[in-house]
Amino acid sequence: MxxxxxxxxxxxxxxxxxxxxxxxxxxxxxxxxxxxxxxxxxxxxxxxxxxxxxxxxxxxxxxxxxxxxFLGLNKKTEIISSLQDSTVINLPLSMHEKLISLKKNYSDLNIIELKDVFKKLLNSASDEVLIASPFIEIDGIAYILDELIDSASRGVSFKILTRDVLVKKSYNNTHTKKIKAVLKLYELFDQYQSNPNAFMEIRDFGEEVSDSHLNKLHYEGIHQKLMIVDKKYAYVGSGEIRSPSFLSNGESGYLTTGRQAEFWYDFFDIFWSNSKPVSKDFSFTL
Amino acid sequence: MxxxxxxxxxxxxxxxxxxxxxxxxxxxxxxxxxxxxxxxxxxxxxxxxxxxxxxxxxxxxxxxxxxxxFLGLNKKTEIISSLQDSTVINLPLSMHEKLISLKKNYSDLNIIELKDVFKKLLNSASDEVLIASPFIEIDGIAYILDELIDSASRGVSFKILTRDVLVKKSYNNTHTKKIKAVLKLYELFDQYQSNPNAFMEIRDFGEEVSDSHLNKLHYEGIHQKLMIVDKKYAYVGSGEIRSPSFLSNGESGYLTTGRQAEFWYDFFDIFWSNSKPVSKDFSFTL
Incomplete structure (x- = not known):
């Protein structure tokens, strides 16, 4: 389900x-x-x-x-409404009532919850969605599943940038969750995409940098959390596609448009063009 | 040093x-x-x-x-300059030359590096600095040490919010690094502060929520990364006070002012008033 x-x-x-x-x-x-x-x-x-x-x-x-x-079963219409510069937050469930007073006291700022930002962004996509999500998890994908499927069905392409998929870093549990998430994303896209020109590509930017003697020097990786749609809208913040970001963590960020979105598109591209593709059957080689 | x-x-x-x-x-x-x-x-x-x-x-x-x-030994004057709404990034060292072209192509957006934002914010503080940094590390403090000391000497107060200090979560190494960071912050403040009314308080917001039978249900914690100064300026983004955020990770965020900064001040306060104080001798009880 x-x-x-x-x-x-x-x-x-x-x-x-x-x-x-x-x-x-x-x-x-x-x-x-x-x-x-x-x-x-x-x-x-x-x-x-x-x-x-x-x-x-x-x-x-x-x-x-x-x-x-709380489950927002009647919020569907709100979520499809238009996109504008907004202040993005998540509050842990135990502070849910504070959300209402923040929204009221700062009604001039367009306060919006993280999961609604991701849903709105996906719903508005007509061409391509870029996602930078270093610690993506399948539990987080569940929150935006319908919107992912809908956009794939509409012929939208996806570039998804994560890290430490091809090379396992220290956290075992996180690595398994990330592989599950990557495989699920490819599977969903293949199942629902309608446009033969549309594509989903997942890449990995996270690597040990070595010196000329192959001594490990340091680790470089993505840590930015981004979702950029049609080069027109960009989310930037601390939260990403993981269930804690939507439910139990405090998170903060911004939804931006126009020139700012163009900047984040170019910023994303610097990492994308230096990253390694994760093929659909990569997990067999692990 | x-x-x-x-x-x-x-x-x-x-x-x-x-x-x-x-x-x-x-x-x-x-x-x-x-x-x-x-x-x-x-x-x-x-x-x-x-x-x-x-x-x-x-x-x-x-x-x-x-x-x-690269070490910016001659940049001191630039860092003290005034604060305005800015787009905040960090690029890994291997992409350093891309920073220059991004700044040139988007000169209208005030692109600024994360470590410079933290330095500027601390330099501009006259009353209080609020910091939310879930994974703060002593290596990160080293980057902004002079600015921390200067602001403490000027009589600035500090509220620093982190998580998982009082209760150790899974990552051993991270926990040790965080305790070192917390102790160092208290030590520096005691050593340099001049104003008897100024204070530094460090608190922990991160806990397991249990049901009435004391079964563990889920974890709630801060994940937002914030630095808010005098209720006038606020940094919001993916990077925090850790050396990878300043050197080897990609990071993105915003420096905001005015009404936005007031909002983040109130957002911070919701977590602060629900958090637990970390006393200066807490480590003896671990």
């Missing part, structure tokens, strides 16, 4: 049964993991209570309206 | 001896590490050649003018 379907499943099940417990036995283990993640968030927000029954946990709904509001 | 003195030592030694080898025996092991780091960069940039003599490495100068230019 994609993230929208998962959210709907949680709301529907709470509406029908008032709780989620044994109901999880009927979903796939991947979906179960995502649903548990979401349920635990709802518990910490106080919208759901967890009860231990033997070794199992039962999730009992406390405030279904707040859950619907 | 602070970073400026280290740079000067390297230039002076190259000027005198044309190389750096045995000369390193007379510097402290901390300084030696920083100097080696710098020398290796200069090798990869082609300004210095490394030769192996037995088990030792000798660094032979190739282009002293380029080294002086």
């Amino acid at each position: 994609n993230s929208e379907k998962l959210n709907q499943w949680v709301v529907d099940t709470f509406e029908k049964n008032g709780q989620i417990g044994n109901e999880l036995d009927n979903v796939s283990s991947d979906d179960r993991e995502s649903i548990n993640f979401l349920l635990n968030y709802l518990v910490s927000a106080g919208f759901v209570k967890s009860e231990k029954i033997g070794t199992r946990i039962n999730y009992v709904v406390q405030d279904l309206d707040k859950i619907k509001e | 602070n970073s400026e003195k280290l740079n000067q030592w390297v230039v002076d030694t190259f000027e005198k001896n044309g190389q750096i080898g045995n000369e390193l025996d007379n510097v402290s092991s901390d300084d030696r590490e920083s100097i080696n780091f710098l020398l290796n960069y200069l090798v990869s940039a082609g300004f210095v050649k490394s030769e192996k003599i037995g088990t030792r490495i000798n660094y032979v100068v190739q282009d002293l003018d380029k080294i002086k230019e």
Whole structure:
């Protein structure tokens, strides 16, 4: 299930049964993991209570309206609206009510949440999407899955720049998550793309620089987080395509347009033209 | 030695001896590490050649003018100049020449390097500096040491927000580096501050959220990178106070003023008022 379907499943099940417990036995283990993640968030927000029954946990709904509001099931129309220079943030779920007061006190600044920026950007794309995401994860892709699929179906091309895919750095778990994300992106694009001239290419910029004796000197890599659409709009900030960036971390950045977007396009290209392609079957060589 | 003195030592030694080898025996092991780091960069940039003599490495100068230019030993006056809305980047050293063409092609956008933004911000502070830096490191502090000391001597207060200091997360090495950084900041402030009403406070926002049965649910933490000065100027972006952000990573962000800076001040405060103080002797309790 994609993230929208998962959210709907949680709301529907709470509406029908008032709780989620044994109901999880009927979903796939991947979906179960995502649903548990979401349920635990709802518990910490106080919208759901967890009860231990033997070794199992039962999730009992406390405030279904707040859950619907939080999951933004009615926000679709807002998300398709036009793009302008905006201030981009994410607040951890436990601070969700602060978001409302920030938006009210700074209504002149176009405060917008990170996940909505990515959705808006993808929805507005007609030609190409450039993404720089050093620590991309499949859990993050789930949040923008529909928008990725829609843009691939419309014939949009993708250049995705990450790091440490071809050469594994220290963090094992992160590396596995990144490979899953890369493979999923290629798979989705192949499945949904309609335009034979459109393409998805994923590249790796992250490498040890050595001296003439092949001694390792230092590591160079991308750390910038960018999403640039049609050379017209650019997101720049601390958050990227990972679920913590959308849910549990504080993040800050900007959505920019015009000349600024052109600059970030050229900045991206410097790294892109110095990076190594990640082929679709790269994982067999690891 | 602070970073400026280290740079000067390297230039002076190259000027005198044309190389750096045995000369390193007379510097402290901390300084030696920083100097080696710098020398290796200069090798990869082609300004210095490394030769192996037995088990030792000798660094032979190739282009002293380029080294002086890169180390920016004559840039002091530029750094003190005034602050305005700017586009902030860092490029890895191997792409240094691209910086010049980007600045030329986008001279209308005030392109500025990350380390210069931090220096300018600290130099302009008269009242208080707020810093959000989730992965702060002592190597990064070295780059802005003089400016930190100067602002502390002028009576500026500091609120520094980081994460995972009080509770160690998975990355051992990172944790040690962060503790060193926190202790060094407190030590520097105590040593140089002149105003009895000024203060430095370091806090930690990063915690596991648990349910009513004390089951761990998820992790919430800061991930935003911010430096806000006198509620008038704010840096927002992907880079923070770590040497990779200043030297070997690609980074992007913005320096903003006015209403935007006020917003980021309030955004910072939401996290600050929910964070835990890190006392000066916290490391004894670890």
